[in-house]
Amino acid sequence: MLERIRIVLIGTSHPGNIGAAARAMKTMGLEQLALVAPRGEGINPEAIARASGADDILERATLHDTLEPALTDCQWVVGASARSRHLPWPLCSPREFSARLPGEMQGQDSTVALVFGREDKGLTNEELQRCHTHVHIPTSADYSSLNLAAAVQVLAYECRQAWLTTQASTADALPGSAYPFGVEWDNPLANHADTERFFEHLERTLIDIGFHDPANPRQLMARLRRLYMRSRMDVMELNMLRGILTRVERLQDGNGKPADQDDASR
């Protein structure tokens, strides 16, 4: 899907921005770049430097005098628009764009174009009217000066999000969410029985050392439970904590006795 999304840059002034846009595209898995009538030198050494290893995208970029040929084979054309123009046009947020994208690309050959305008004045009304939809990246009311490559980055990121959604639903098993921490963990989580044994151990130790008075428990154990339950302990963490408790108990038992009897005391 991502290989059928084309980034179209119209009238770009700064070659560095073309390079940075290529880099932004490549990080998100996009491949197709079309340059329409760049106002500067187009792809020059600065562009290549800023592409930082994404120069294969620059090499394969197509160059056009006008917008039309860059859009010929596209089924869905979306224009990045800084603000709504005098003639209202269908408009979506980047999130809505992302949500629509998989459906728009359902057809085997469906190609989508994302069109970006000039650094200083964006797309003309004529260009905007060649788009099915406009997408507006919400910016601060006080400062909306989004860099061209930064805008490409945000929408390329949303393209990748859309693609990840399709991957997750096809494979069905969503890897990240299978683990409570969003990442493959190094140890199994502690089960209920082990966790309860830990809490018994904790309470016994706190009583032993005179920190906890069962006759006046207040909410001590409830609060400690809440704290440790929240963290979803794994078995290694639980064993570490029990090791600490065992050590503290020996200290308590050894209190007043020579230190070398500690280990024999339990």
Add this chain to the structure above:
Amino acid sequence: MLERIRIVLIGTSHPGNIGAAARAMKTMGLEQLALVAPRGEGINPEAIARASGADDILERATLHDTLEPALTDCQWVVGASARSRHLPWPLCSPREFSARLPGEMQGQDSTVALVFGREDKGLTNEELQRCHTHVHIPTSADYSSLNLAAAVQVLAYECRQAWLTTQASTADALPGSAYPFGVEWDNPLANHADTERFFEHLERTLIDIGFHDPANPRQLMARLRRLYMRSRMDVMELNMLRGILTRVERLQDGNGKPADQDDASR
């Protein structure tokens, strides 16, 4: 809400990236920038040029020798991580980060830090272990070279998305995702400075009682950090744990002494 989100850049080499990050922040309404030990010139004319009108953010940026002072008042510290490290840590996607953010910032003074590492090698394990959560921007498997300012742009954009959500639903009843635990909490969450003092106290105590050998640390403190960071301790829980540690230290000090001298020993 957006004014209480701090972008922390550690060891940035290229001043241009600092400027571009400031610009990315400002387009999304973020204001707080903290620079930790920049390796280049820091804020120089190139940074100001790339900020392109966001130089007020550069002027107000704070400069720190180490990460600690940049995080002192933060309740939630999120580290941008290129990939999972050897010790798994709670991880979220930018979308999940965005969804969690309003709840994390419910408290009037809650401050959130988003920490970004060096252009060439990201954050160190030690820096990553100071974070509650890591956030990973999904990139292409073939090319993951996300520019620093581009990464700031994507996450700043997600911050703004989160804020827009709260604007849309202010009139509505509290959404279920409010507060990090999905429910109104009884105590404020501990801030970074208090949390670090707890870890110092914990480590000191574990050394005192002979459980932890700094000469052979293995991953003990890293694992305990991960456990407690994950649970997002509130101030009362943290004080309870410190009370337990203080009690254990007195036990240790009192070892071999008459019990009635315990309390006078500190």
